[in-house]
Amino acid sequence: MIIALVIIGFIFLTGIFSYNSLIGKKNQVTNAFSAIDVMLKKRFDLIPNLVEVVKQYTTYEQGTLTKIVELRAKAGAANISNAEKADLDAQLSSNVRGLMVNVENYPDLKANTNFINLQTTWTESEEQIAAARRTYNASVTDYNNSIMMFPGNLFAGMLNFHPIPVLETAAEERKNISAKELFNH
């Protein structure tokens, strides 16, 4: 009788412990995602300045600029899903990267202090977003491990915890940069 009670008590305690630890890890994932969000917001806020500066010097990049402004507006809109936001960010990144390459054609713009500042801030934000994404992936891996490993796996299904996919680099970013493509812009 006592042994049975001890066993039930033990299972119960393990359950509580696992549950709390899973909740903690899930919150950590949410928290890590919001860090990415903050960094993205910071980067989106750079766009108007960037567009403004570039506009003064170039006449041929209007197409790209309009695209960038549109993307930014979409990303800023309320109630878009995380996946959509990540996708918009990827498109935005590749557009801005293309723009940065084309800047080579405008020596005046390249030498502009404002532009140089924006460029550094942009690289910094890229690095910060990369760091935030890595943090998110580390939290997701930690969370996934604990719901797939013993004893978490016993309770995870019952308590409705499901694995979360890690963020992957957009296929476009993973591609090796081809010089030919860059110059054919």
Add this chain to the structure above:
Amino acid sequence: MLFDIANNVALQQVLATMEVTRKRIAATQTRGYIFIAAGILICFLGFVLGFPVPGVIIGLIPLIYGSVLLFKINDSLTAYRNEYKTNVIGAALKFLDESLSISPYQGIAASEFMYTQLFTQEPDRYKTEDLVTGCADRTRFYFAEVHAEYKTVTQTKNGTRTEWHDIFRGIIFAADFNKNFNGITIVRPKGFANALGAWFSKNVFSFGGNDVVKLENSDFDKTFITYGSDQVEARYILTPALMERILNLNHQTKYDISLSFIESRMYIAFPLNRNYFEAPVFKSLINAEALNNDITTIKFMYDIVKELDLNTRIWGKA
């Protein structure tokens, strides 16, 4: 070899002059030690042959004479060592980079040693010397020799016994980091104690504000344990590229290094088991083996900036 000591006329002249001093010091020291040894031998023979009192009295004479010799030469020895640091090491530094200079009596203060958070134990005895400062391109750096120890007092039959243990002995290197950050990130070698502490802080509760940062480079995670006050910032500092570079740097040293990143500065601790920048007494200065070793060390420190790519300043920090 890094630069041609044998064909550097100015340096060879300095070395030749100092070699004379060195020979004089070495000869006097040898004489001193011989007299002391003779004194001890006479005392010992006195005891063995059954004449303890005359043995001690006769033995004391060479013993005292030898000690006086050593004591008298001590000032010259200090002067010789300093001259070596200022003139020889100093000249070698200038050859490597104009901005480099050495201050034999300065170092990294005990307060800064604690501030780096590389080590948790507070030192009871702290020695530091040979501060080298300089600039490699756009990055300012400095390093110094540090020997930090703590003591343990144990009760024995005959009272108390004090023992000294090393916290750290080696070189602490500090450089301006190329990114801005506010928090603290610490990278320590994965010893048993550190691994246990990390497991506790991850799974049970954490001490202080620094949590374990799990990084995706598995080699890096096997060699080091990383703690950080901010998970994102730790990864902002430790990019995949920097982790590779740190691993490379670590492969070049005999003992695992520790790093910390605090207020836009990076500290690295290199454990070493010999005293650097010390003039040889019983070895010739002319063949310059010691000097070559020292220059290799300095060059190694100087190259860290390049190795870790600290001159790339594209992240909004001038």
